[in-house]
Amino acid sequence: MKILISPAKKMRTDTDTLSPQALPAFLPETERLLSALRSLSRQELKQLWRCSDAITDLNVERLARMELGKGLTPALLSYQGIQYQYMAPGVFETGQFTYLQEHLRILSGFYGMLRPFDGVTPYRLEMQARLSVNGCPDLYAFWGDRLARALAGEAGLVVDLASQEYSRAVLPHLPPSVEVLTCTFGELRKDGRVVEKGTLCKMARGQMVRWMAERGVRRSEELKDFQDLGYRYDAAHSGHDHYVFLKEKEGF
Template sequence: MRIIISPAKQMREDRDTLPPRGLPGFLPETGRLLTALRNLSPAELQKLWKCSDAIAALNVERLRTMDLERGLTPALLSYVGIQYQTMAARVFETAQYEFLQEHLRILSGFYGLLRPFDGVTPYRLEMGARLAVDGCRDLYAFWGEKLARALAGESGWVLDLASKEYSRAVLPHLPPSLRVVSCVFGELRPDGKVVEKGTLCKMARGEMVRWLAETGTAHPDGLPAFQGLGYRYDPDRSTGARMVFLKTAQSSAV
């Protein structure tokens, strides 16, 4: 099993909790992206990043001093966001870290594909950014089939817990023989439609990663047992490739 999740925009440095175990697998590609970003003016970077003046200034300075091989933080501990806060990886035990190192992969516009303990440095580059590199019009074209090939070579099936922006960089390129299971975390509307809400969905993805690590679940047949944050598996709305988890009426009212 390989679980794919999205990164977070906000990042931190943490050189004390746990050390990195290695460098990202696509570091040469990351180096080319770094060169392309450094060739842009601050105004062009802010337009690419679609951010405030303060965030742009912070990340321009990060680009200026960035070192891809020194002073790094394990990827799992570097990202700050709702999904990662809910996952609460800093309080995992050794067995849970080992499970995630084996099974979890973080998709990244800058690094491509990360294992949890690959060393990273704070950056800002979303997968959907329109950055032209090496004759490619954007990052989807730049990464092409590389990330999918890496995933397909590692596992017999993929659990997609990533946002569409990031899963789009992988899923279209996977071989048809590789099973992919996606999860929907939603609420049932009166008209019978299932609606996903952004914040709750991110929380549920983080909670499922935590649950997988705690239970050691690594087969699709085990996924329906997930009941985190008041979600329950709905067999009537699920298929083998799309598992639907609905918030119960009691948990939705809280």
């Protein structure tokens, strides 16, 4: 079983807490992306990143001094978004880190797909960015089926906890032999629709990864027991390949 999650825009460097165990598997592709980014002007980068002047300046500086093999941070500790705050890897025990290294995969526009202890450096490149590389109009075309082929070689079951922006870089390319289970964390509207809210979803995804690591979850059926942050598995809205967790109205 492999668990897919998205990265986070906010990143940090931490070379003291834990050491990386390896370099990312798709480092040659990352080197080509780095070269493509460095060929762009500051204004082109700002348009690509769709960010403020301050964030543009920070990441232009990062590009200028970026080294893909030095001063690296384990990916799991480098990302700092809401999902990772609720995952709280900084307080995991050794056995939980071992579980995540085996089962968790982080999708990335820049690195492709990461194991938790792959060494990374802070970058800015979302999967949906329209960066033209090697004749490919965007990153979805650039990565093609590479990530899916690597994942299919590792897993017969994929638990999809990634956003659609990232999961669409992998799921459409997986062979039928790989079972995909998508998890939705939403609220039930009066018209019967299940609606997800961005921040709450990120919190729940991170919390579920933590919960799985604490319990050593290895089978899809076990996920039905998840009951954190006010969410409960809802059989009426779920199916074999889609588990829906509804938030109780009274909150956490």
